[in-house]
Amino acid sequence: QVQLQESGPGLVKPSETLSLTCTVSGGSVSSGSYYWSWIRQPPGKGLEWIGYIYYSGSTNYNPSVKSRVTISVDTSKNQFSLKVSSVTAADTAVYYCAREGSSSWFLDYWGQGTLVTVSS
């Protein structure tokens, strides 16, 4: 059974960088069969796809955050990470990591999510 678990600070100051890690168990981020994605959900609002990374390191980002986002992968730790720079209150959200089949384009396994609040 594949499991994903987000981790990172729950509070980030405005203008700083938000950093989260997703640890994968029961599966490998080195597999060429999957994309590894980040999705966020502001309080009381809908889901927003942030972007994905493939095991090769190739990435694709939502234009709404592309200039501030970096997704990376650490195959040795079976983890992938998200960085969002220059955060504002609008980046306050529950952040989810998820797995997507490389030829399916749906998200079949999700982490439980972690709330990140941007506040001074």
Place this chain on the structure above:
Amino acid sequence: SYVLTQPPSVSVAPGKTARITCGGNNIGSISVHWYQQRPGQAPVLVVYDDSDRPSGIPERFSGSNSGNTATLTISRVEAGDEADYYCQVWDSSSDHRVFGGGTKLTVL
């Protein structure tokens, strides 16, 4: 970018059938996926590729997709089905994933 439109809310009595729509330009030509999100929980895939169900999802959940509208149908609705439902597609022109705004299903 591709836009998906969902009604903000749908209400249904227990035992009845709920239909949640997802509108998009010629959406019938692409695959649509649906997620259920109960309060305080992560989304769960309930229908993929328009009408397929992952293992463990009740047969009461079904989907269809034609023209400019995809539909998630929940038969014999139960109190436990009360949740937010999101449709999602892959925008092949940009390789982006797009979510609809979500529909809150209320069981009366």
